[in-house]
Amino acid sequence: MDKRESSRPKRVVLIVDAAKAGARLDRFLVDQRPERSRGQVQRDVRAGHVTVSGTVIRQSSYRLQSNDEIVWILHDRPALRPAPIHLDILYEDDDLVAVDKPTGLVVHPGAGTDEPTLVEGLLWNRSLPPSDDPVRPGIVHRLDKETSGVLVAAKTPAALSELQRQFAARSVTKSYLAVVQGTFREEEGTIDAPVGRNPAAPRRMSVRPQGRVARTEFRVLRRLGGSTLLLAQPRTGRTHQLRVHLSYIGHPVVGDAVYGKGEAERLYLHAWRLTVRHPVTGERLTFEAPVPTAFPNYPYREIV
Numbered sequence: 001m002d003k004r005e006s007s008r009p010k011r012v013v014l015i016v017d018a019a020k021a022g023a024r025l026d027r028f029l030v031d032q033r034p035e036r037s038r039g040q041v042q043r044d045v046r047a048g049h050v051t052v053s054g055t056v057i058r059q060s061s062y063r064l065q066s067n068d069e070i071v072w073i074l075h076d077r078p079a080l081r082p083a084p085i086h087l088d089i090l091y092e093d094d095d096l097v098a099v100d101k102p103t104g105l106v107v108h109p110g111a112g113t114d115e116p117t118l119v120e121g122l123l124w125n126r127s128l129p130p131s132d133d134p135v136r137p138g139i140v141h142r143l144d145k146e147t148s149g150v151l152v153a154a155k156t157p158a159a160l161s162e163l164q165r166q167f168a169a170r171s172v173t174k175s176y177l178a179v180v181q182g183t184f185r186e187e188e189g190t191i192d193a194p195v196g197r198n199p200a201a202p203r204r205m206s207v208r209p210q211g212r213v214a215r216t217e218f219r220v221l222r223r224l225g226g227s228t229l230l231l232a233q234p235r236t237g238r239t240h241q242l243r244v245h246l247s248y249i250g251h252p253v254v255g256d257a258v259y260g261k262g263e264a265e266r267l268y269l270h271a272w273r274l275t276v277r278h279p280v281t282g283e284r285l286t287f288e289a290p291v292p293t294a295f296p297n298y299p300y301r302e303i304v
Helices: 025-032 038-046 118-123 157-168 241-248
Strands: 010-015 050-052 069-074 088-092 096-101 148-154 173-181 188-192 195-198 201-207 215-223 227-234 269-277 284-288
Touching: 010 025, 025 038, 025 050, 025 069, 038 069, 088 284, 096 118, 118 148, 148 157, 148 284, 157 269, 173 241, 188 241, 195 241, 201 241, 215 241, 227 241
Parallel strands: 148 269
Antiparallel strands: 010 069, 050 069, 088 096, 096 148, 173 227, 173 269, 188 215, 195 201, 215 227, 269 284
């Protein structure tokens, strides 16, 4: 398949006038370039694409001063290209669709993404409502490229709004299967540790006091001799939360090349079950993605 065309980044220089002194960096940039969403601007800031008076600023909330010189490296956002890729549909109606995302598939286009994405596969034969980010129509949550399992997308603006509300309210139940390094003494536990971006490596997350509240509950399903099969339920939805939390307690996910050793054929993290309320009827829906054959044998159906 054709790879996305890449164009040279554009260098934009802006001077903060007195009237804008005290403004947040992200709001100032959105005012200057309204065609870019606030989410896109914040990602540019986190990625180190913005300097203020010669210093790279990675905090969107940074307050500007009069006469600050801002240099913003603009990367053209990737275009959506509907693609006829195979997707295993777990459930679909007029309002939403639930997909079993395979490991190795990116959810939506981004910097450095050349191959078709899950969003583009969905767009091949259905419409998805626009969101605050043009390359994420219908998307209410994400899975890492290496993580497999259930992902839900909205098919109408009303469904998008209601599902976003449920995820923000933490009323969605998410159950993951993970094979992690090492053996647990306990049978279950809770990891309550704030997660934020690692200032030394902005594309990575870490447990840090300045991070956002993050809570993960886990239960041991089977000890495998050198590794452990877990049921993990994130009660918050931070980027890389499960991978960061499990690494933080000394049990990184097997196959995790970012937060662990990565010595496996895949990342052993699977979004197994997801329970939401139907955005129109209010009916409780539970979607379940078949457990990959690479995972250990276990009576998964008996898990409650």
